[in-house]
Amino acid sequence: MTGRSFAEFFKRVQHVTELRNQSDLARELGVGRAAVSLAKKKESIPARWILEIAGRYNVDPGWLETGRGQAKPTPHTTTHEPEPMVDDFARIPKVRARLCAGGGSFETEGRVEGYYAFRADWVRRKGDPRAMVLMQVVGNSMEPELQDGDMVLIDQSKTDVYAGGIYAVGVEDTVLVKRIEKLPGQLVLHSDNTDYSPIRLSGDELLNVRIIGKVLWISREYH
Template identity: 30%
Template sequence: MSAGVSYEQVKKLKQGQTGATNVDDAIALAVELNMPLGGQQLEAANSQGAPSDLPTPAGTMIDVHDVHASAGHGALVESEYVIERLSFPPDYLDRLTRTHPRHLKIIGVKGDSMEPTLKDDDVVMLDTTKTSLDFDGLFVLRWGDALHVKRVGRASNGSVRIISDNKDNYPAIEMARSEVEVIGKVIWMGKKA
């Protein structure tokens, strides 16, 4: 079976021997057979000590917003609608963040200021609980009415250093912290082929 669960395990499961498999195999089998895994099935699969609050095997859905952050000179935000949802395997999402999915957003990127890291029409996932300018990293920021995806560094005078990866065309700038709003930290990038 392509789920990686042996015929013997399937046979034992059909006979009600829930101890015949582990949580990972149960989830893989449910996904392979396009079956929901929840309630009693999940409790039975968790009898080997796995957490009982696992999401369904279909994956954790993350909202994709009709918003683009500029990797250039700034993109105005006129609306923020959820236009789609992307599914992420729960174990993969757990490796990215422990933040609840309701605090995660996926938005598009426009422009070339973050090349080669991010290109025009790539997408990024933001953790909107991470809004401190006390840490360096890749963030989506708002100043004025525009959203920007940029690296953040601390400047010596207490201001914020806004850095583009395409340094030849977009030199770093310094701004007062009060002028910059952090929308979220970039924790994942989706690249266009």
């Protein structure tokens, strides 16, 4: 039986990891125990939790979220059957979650919408293909570098912050895309669009911040 309750989600986490209780889950995600308790109470699992666990343990985020399909699908068992690929290509999942670059609401589902093929040698030079995911940008705060509707490739294994890099970052239940500056006791989220002021986080605010991964590549459609 499929389900999106916290209890069913956590059973799936236990099935594919060595995490045995909610304290283990909180430590793995770098969040407070209270954040896990709140997610359980609300029966709402933040998309970044799904994406992080899926990336670290090489499991399908759609399965982790809903229980449908296989934990580690093969090209023959995945519920999102891609076109056959030769060995020179790696399949990177595109998830329904959106990166917020500005105001307004956005989707946070970790469900896989499909797969895109990248040259395996290219993505290996960039990072860990098993930890990569594609997400769509919503909003204009990162223009002109990133525009509304762009699709970006994120490596969730790259969480160390380097000056000038663009990162997907979770702030509570919000998933943002920003340039990040690390200062003593403070994290500053910068927008390329000068209409947006920097977001400065410090103290207890940092407890609800998680660097999801570094943006490696963008794709843009022209109309």
